[in-house]
Amino acid sequence: MMGCDDTVDSWDPILDDTTFYKVFGGDREDYGFSVDVTKDGGYILAGFSTTYGNGSWDVWIVKTDSKGNGEWHRTFGTNGKEVAFQINEMADGGYVILGEHGVSGKAGDILFIQTDKEGYHQNQVTYGGTANDGGRQIISTSDGGYAIIGYTYSYGGGGRD
Template identity: 30%
Template sequence: MNRLIISLLFLLSNVVFSQELNIDAVWTETFGNATGDEGNAVQQTTDGGFIIVGLTRPYEGDNMPRLWLIKTDSIGTEEWTYFYDESGSSVGYSFQQTTDGGYIAVGTHSNNALLVKVNSQGTEEWSQTRNGT
């Protein structure tokens, strides 16, 4: 299936010191389109929302993947999206929220290590690549 389905399933569980686990989905959300977008990691943010990192192919006819960050509120409504817009393919694998409320994403760009810093609104502050050989 070439469609990104980042279905964020946030679960409520009630464990009563036994092997039984009751799980109910609170909400689900889908992001992306039919171009093979992917989500590789998700984490709750300090404001109660969520951030997702992966890859997107944002331009019609351009099959090059781009590192992709999506920030949502606590119920999955998209607040902003960011993609690394340099020539060549890039993929996001992990990220960390920074003390200033922004995010650092780690991935690859054209077979090199990629580090991208965005602010709390998803605007790129800086990026660096390191030779992967």
């Protein structure tokens, strides 16, 4: 787990019989929502940071080794609010990130980001209608695409679908 707020930023996984505790983040809000085990035995974490990036909520990913030592971190964002809720390593070693993008005074959209194996931005797409929409989980499909699950206020029977 990455973060809370103030200076309480942490990740505390328990794997087999091994426990380790690592702190990631700065002096502002930094939260983690997703973790995936990487092919090299390390971990990739995703959430958002207000410490790093543009100073607002920016997608924040952290790559660690198998002992939780930080190898690199990246942020993606604008002056709006970007949050990652899911990250997965892809077959090529890059990463796919799913979350939400919002700009003050406007409805939010599903945010889809692809990176290379070093976490550098490769592609970004937003999906949504006139109201708030958000992505929560993503999986790769057998045809090389992705299936996304989330919520929508823009489509469906009204309210949050």
